[in-house]
Amino acid sequence: MDLIKINKALSNQTRVNILNWLKEPEKCFPPHTELGHFDFGVCLVFIKNKADLSQSTISQYMLQLQNVDFVTATRLGKWTYFKRNEETIEKYINYLKEEL
Amino acid sequence: MDLIKINKALSNQTRVNILNWLKEPEKCFPPHTELGHFDFGVCLVFIKNKADLSQSTISQYMLQLQNVDFVTATRLGKWTYFKRNEETIEKYINYLKEEL
């Protein structure tokens, strides 16, 4: 549990927003017509559109969130779906409570 | 509660260390001979010595921690004492639990 790395990941408004949006995909994103559900999370294009930043930037951001295990990535066909990893997020908060 | 600003403050190892040291001043610092207690926290020189960084850097770091209300500063004579503000720290963690 690398606190500094996690806090860096969480020190950017867009990345925090993305984590928030991923809590309620139905509310924040259009439906995945190919899949019909958000079981694997949300595809990068949708996140990019919502964040209104470039594809490369969002791809980088998602990588950073993956690197701290705050999201999982699942590739299905052409698309990669990103989903919050509640377990790690909760662990992080508990860790903070102990260690901060 | 400005999450981004707080997370920025917490994205530096030294600042996190300082917060940790301030949890147990008796363990981490020599006694305050002038005062005889740590009721107002720890003076900047001690923190600087422990962190092994320049006075100006530590002064800046303490300001950043003050700006997010994670520490309070009390000037007594020549010295300024810094103390954790447990209330804000706890609020932050609770906020994270809700909003992250």
Added chain:
DNA sequence: AACACAAATCGGTATTTATAGATTTGTTAT
């Protein structure tokens, strides 16, 4: 008033981060 010392501020440089565009890679459909 002059000195000494703690802390704050100012100015500077090196490193890191935010972000974009261009290119490459992976995958599906022709």
Added chain:
DNA sequence: ATAACAAATCTATAAATACCGATTTGTGTT
């Protein structure tokens, strides 16, 4: 095989951050 498109990676630049040394400010002591 080629086209089409999503996502990843590479390269680059502007802005922010991590420090430091020098200077200034605040306070207590001579």
